[in-house]
Amino acid sequence: MLPFQPEFPLVAGLCMYMTETEQFCDQAIKLHFIHFNKKMEVVRLPAVSRVAVCGGTHGNELSGVYLVRELQKKKGEKADNFSLTTVMSNPRAVEQCRRYIETDLNRCFTTAILSAPVSGETPYEMVRAQELNTLLGPRGTAKATDLICDLHNTTANMGLCFISSSDSDWIRLHICKHLQMEMPSVSVRYLTFDTEPSFLSSVAKHGFAMEIGPQPHGVVRADTFNTMKEGVRLMLDWIQKFNSGVLFDGEEMEVYTVVETIDYPRDAETHLITATIHPQLQDQDFSLLHPGDPLFLTFSGNTVTYKGTEALHPIFVNECAYYEKHIALQLAQKKKVVVPSIQLKRD
Ligand SMILES: [Zn+2]
Numbered sequence: 642m643l644p645f646q647p648e649f650p651l652v653a654g655l656c657m658y659m660t661e662t663e664q665f666c667d668q669a670i671k672l673h674f675i676h677f678n679k680k681m682e683v684v685r686l687p688a689v690s691r692v693a694v695c696g697g698t699h700g701n702e703l704s705g706v707y708l709v710r711e712l713q714k715k716k717g718e719k720a721d722n723f724s725l726t727t728v729m730s731n732p733r734a735v736e737q738c739r740r741y742i743e744t745d746l747n748r749c750f751t752t753a754i755l756s757a758p759v760s761g762e763t764p765y766e767m768v769r770a771q772e773l774n775t776l777l778g779p780r781g782t783a784k785a786t787d788l789i790c791d792l793h794n795t796t797a798n799m800g801l802c803f804i805s806s807s808d809s810d811w812i813r814l815h816i817c818k819h820l821q822m823e824m825p826s827v828s829v830r831y832l833t834f835d836t837e838p839s840f841l842s843s844v845a846k847h848g849f850a851m852e853i854g855p856q857p858h859g860v861v862r863a864d865t866f867n868t869m870k871e872g873v874r875l876m877l878d879w880i881q882k883f884n885s886g887v888l889f890d891g892e893e894m895e896v897y898t899v900v901e902t903i904d905y906p907r908d909a910e911t912h913l914i915t916a917t918i919h920p921q922l923q924d925q926d927f928s929l930l931h932p933g934d935p936l937f938l939t940f941s942g943n944t945v946t947y948k949g950t951e952a953l954h955p956i957f958v959n960e961c962a963y964y965e966k967h968i969a970l971q972l973a974q975k976k977k978v979v980v981p982s983i984q985l986k987r988d
Contacts, residue, residue, distance in 0.1 A: 681891050681979075684811060685986035688787075688884045689847065693726040693777055694873060695791045698747050698841050699962070700734025703861040704853060704869045705792025711870075722884040725877070726786070728777070730841060731769060738859050740962055741766055747791075747850075748839045755780065770841075778844040788812065789845035790876055792869060795854035796961040798924040800828030801872055804850040806838045808896045812847040814980045815889050819879040820872055827868055830927065832897045832956065832973065851876075855924070858961055883985060891982040897927070897954060897973040904967040906937055906945060915939055918959045918969060930955045930972065937969070 694712060696705030712727045729735055731746045742765045749755075749770035759768055777786045793804075801824070803817045814831060821829045842848030851872055856865040883889065905914040916937035922930070930936075931952045937945040953972035957963060960970075 681981050683888065683982045683984050686812065686983055687986055688723070689812060689880045690723050690884070691726070691787045692723050692877070692880060693728055693786050693789045693845065695728040695730045695789060695841060697732065697735040698730040698791055699740045699745075699793060699858075700731050700736070701738045701740050701858040702792070702794035702856075703738075703859065704794050704856065704866045706735055707861055707866060708792060708869055708873065712873075721877070721881045723787075723880055726777075728773070730773060730791070731766065733765060740858070746770060747793075747841055750774070750780070750841055750843050751837060751839045773841060774844055780838075780844045786845040787847060788880070789842045789848035790873065791840065791842045791848065791850045792873075793850050793852045794856045794858065794865065795852055795957060796857055797854050797957045797959060798926045799852060799854045799956065800830060800927070801868060802850075802852040803829075803831045804834070804840075804842075804852050805832075805848065806834055806836070806840075806843060808833050808898065808976075808978050810847055811980060811983050812883075813849050814894055814896075814978070815883075815983055816849075816876050816879050818889075818892060818894060818980070820875050823875050824868075824871060827872075828927070829872075830897060831894065832899065834899050883983075886985045886987070888984045889982060891980050893977050894980050895975055896978045897956070897975050899956070899971050899973050900953065901949070901972040903936070903969050903972065905964075905969040906939065914964075915941075916945060919944060922955060922958060922970075924958070926956050926958050927954050929953075 694709060696709030700706070706729070709727050709729055716727070731741065734741050734746070744764045744766045746766040746769060749766050754767050754770055755774050757767070759771065774780055777789060779785060801820065803813060805813055817829060817831045840848070840850060842850050851869065853865055853869050856862050906916045907913060908915050916939040919935035919938045921935045929952050930947050932947055932949055934947045935944045936947045939945065949972070954975055955970045956973050957968065958970045960968070
């Protein structure tokens with residue numbers, strides 16, 4: 642076992658079958674990381690004192706629904722060095738096992754909707770978004786919950802994905818890194834949307850969605866449920882350690898940013914889809930899609946290729962809930978983010 646290997650998973654495994662030049666380069670990479678860590682200043686951050694785990698934001702994504710119910714049974718057990726709130730975000734949709742009743746709750750946390758006057762005509766989810774903003778926020782204030790983990794499932798082959806609107810929130814990135822190290826058999830990735838926040842998780846100071854798939858909506862599978870349960874346990878474990886004063890070393894991390902959305906080919910008159918995701922692309926989330934690669938297979942048997950000019954990473958490929966949103970898949974760019982070492986700021 643190489644002495645550096647546990648600390649440097651990015652370069653781990655490179656040393657087998659290497660030429661002398663390659664071994665020299667490998668050593669140089671390791672030395673670079675040692676200097677990188679030594680030079681880096683430790684960023685001190687306030688405690689993560691109030692945590693909320695939310696499920697059922699989409700009422701038919703059942704891992705989160707059942708995990709929140711499990712966590713609620715443990716209510717009253719000794720809290721750690723933070724308080725934990727559990728929330729069933731959209732109880733009416735959960736009761737009917739539907740994504741939503743009138744409109745998608747997880748697109749209702751925009752400034753416009755949160756500040757709009759409510760009348761008898763206001764859709765249920767918009768009213769509920771304001772209630773949740775009062776309960777867990779208000780967003781952007783000192784009173785807001787420190788961390789929201791909002792639990793979701795996808796029918797796409799996404800593994801375990803942290804989803805947020807920023808690539809510079811060190812608490813979120815360190816929690817993601819903790820899961821990457823502690824759950825080596827699961828693909829754990831960090832994904833950002835560069836748009837106005839509209840997700841429930843945006844109400845907190847450090848909110849994120851924990852998205853796990855593939856799992857059909859309306860179904861709860863043991864493997865997916867257990868991955869989510871372990872992910873949440875590790876997140877709470879990380880918060881406990883951070884609040885106790887443990888120093889977390891910095892590292893370069895991979896972050897995906899969504900840059901493009903692609904709809905299915907549609908009939909010009911009926912607007913019905915005329916193709917499905919190409920078999921070579923189905924389930925290939927986070928692989929690399931090159932210009933000219935197959936994208937769709939039309940119902941008449943023709944292949945439609947990717948016309949973009951740069952290779953990008955497909956995500957949410959053939960997500961069931963996105964047909965109505967006219968999204969067949971999205972494309973993301975991968976980049977490296979230098980995440981600093983962090984430690985609790987003591988008063
Ligand atoms: Zn969802």
